[in-house]
Amino acid sequence: MQKHGIFNIDINDVSSTMLLTLYCHARESRSADPIIDDPRAVEITAALNRQLAGSADRMYRDLADGKLNKKLITFITLRARQFDRYTQDFLSSRPDGSVVNLGCGLDTRFWRVDNGSARFYDLDLPGVIKIKRKLMSETDRYRMIASSVLDFRWMDLLKQHGSSPCLFLAEGLLMYLEKDSVRDLLLKLQTEFPGSELVCEVVHESVVNGWLKGAMNLRMQGELHLGQEATFVSGVRDGHEMESWSPGINLLSEWSHFDSDEKKLGWARLFGKIPGMRRVQWTVHYRLG
Template sequence: MNQTELFEIRMSDVSETSLLTLYCHALESQSSDPIISDPKAVEIMRAMNQELSKSKKRLHRKMVKGKIDKRMVVHIAIRAKRYDEYVTEFLKSSPEGVVVNIGCGLDSRFSRIDNGRVRFYDLDLPDVIGIKRRFLEETDRYHLIPSSVLDYDWMEPLLRRCGGPFLFVAEGVFMYLHREDVKSLVLELQSRFPGSELVCEVVNDLWLKGALKGIVNFKMRKELHLGKDATFHFGIKGSREMEKWNPGITFLDDWSYFDSKEEKLGWLRLMGRVGLFRKTQWTVHYRLNQP
C-alpha cells in the first residue's frame, strides 16, 4: 500500500484530503487581501512542510512548493469562511451552544469563531486527530474526538456532558461516505439530538455516474494526485432530498460557492446564475426535529 506517514502516523487516502484543505487555508491566509485569516493553519503548514519535504509523492512536493491551483485555494477558503459564518450565526442565538465539526481535518475553526462560551468538538479519524493533537491542545471548551463519525459510540459521552443545543457541520466530508452510511448517520443524529441543526456539503449525484464520475476521478488522481480510495460515493439530486428520509428533517437553506460575492472568485460568480453549476457541489442546512 502506498500510504503516507506523517509524524510517524500512517494516513489513509481519505484522511490525506485534509492536507489539501489545510494548505488552501494557509496559502490563502498568506495572500494579499485574504478571504480567511488563519495563523494556526500557517503554523501547521510550516511544520508539515518539513515532514513532507522528505516525501516523494507528487501531491506532497507540490504542496511544499505552494503549488496548489489558485481556484481551489479560493474555493476552499470561501467555503471555510461560509462555514465559520454558519457557526457564528448559530452562536448568536445559542452562545453556549455545542458545535461538532464532523471530519474536521486539520482545520482550526474553533480559534476563528470562539466567542468565549461555545463548546466545540473536532471529530475525525484517529490518524488525523493524532496529527492535530501535535498542534492543538484540548481545553474545557475545545475537544478532539478520534473516531469515525460512523462509529456512534462518540455520541453518548457528548450527550452526557452537554445539554445542547447542537450544531453539526460536515464540510467536504459526506461525499466520501456511502449513501446508506450518510442516511443512517443523519437518522441517528435526528433521533439522539432532536432539534439539532446540520450543515453539510453535498455533491450532485449526476457526478457519481458514467462520464462525469470519470471526470471527478481524473481530477482527484491526475490533478490533485490523491490516492484511489479518496473518491466520491454519496450525492443527492436536490437540497430537499434528505427531507424524504424521515419526517422531521426540515430543509432550512442552501448555499453554493458561486453565491459568494468574493472578488477573487472572478468570472466564476456568473456560474451562480446557472442552476446546474450552482448545484454541482453545494451546502445544505437542515433542522433535525423529532419525527
C-alpha cells in the same frame, strides 16, 4: 490504502485531502484581501512543511513547495468562511452552545470562531486525531474525538458532556461515505440530538454516477495527485432528498460558491450562470427536529 505517514502516523487517501484544505487556508490568509484569516493554519503548515517536503507522495511535496491552484484556494476558503458564518449564526442565539465538526481534518475553526463560551468538538478518524494532537492542544472547551463518524458510540460521549442541541458540521465529508451510511448518520443524529442543526456539503448524484464522474476523478487524481480512494461515493438529487428520509429533517437554507460575489472567483463566476452548476457541489443546512 494507507498513505505515507505524517509524524510516522499513516492516514488513508480520503484523510490526506485534509492537507489540501489546510494549505489553502494558510495560503489565502497570507494573500491580499484574504477570504479567510487563519493564523493557526499558517503556523501548522510551517510545522508540517518539513514532514511533507521529504515525502515520496507527490501531493505532499507539491504542498510543501507551495504549488496550489489559485481557484482551488478560492473555492475551499469561500466554503470554510461560509461554514464559519453558519457557526457564528448558531452561536449568536446560543453563545454557550456546542459545535461538533465531523471529519474535521486539521481545520482550525475553533480558533476562527471562538466566542469565549462555546464548546467545540473536533471529530475525525484516530490517525488524523493523533496527528492533530501533535499540532494543537485541547482545552476545557475544545476537545478532539478520535472515532469514525459511523461508530455511533461517540454520540454517548457527547451526551455525557450534556451537549444538546448542537450544531453539527460536515465540510467535505459526506460525499466520501456510502449513501446508506449517510442516511443512518442523519437519522441517528436526529434521534439522539433533537432540535440540533446540521450544515453539510453535498455533491449531486451525477458526480458519483453520471457524466461529471470522469471530470471529477481526473481533477482529484490527475491534477491534485490524490490517491485512488479519494473519490466521491455518494450524492443527492437535490437539497430536499435528505428531508424525505424523515419528517423531522427540515431544509433551512442552501449555499453555493456562486452565491458569492467574490472577485477572486474571476471567470469561474460564469459557471454559476450555467443551469445546474450551482448544485454540483454545495452546502445544505437542516434542522433535525
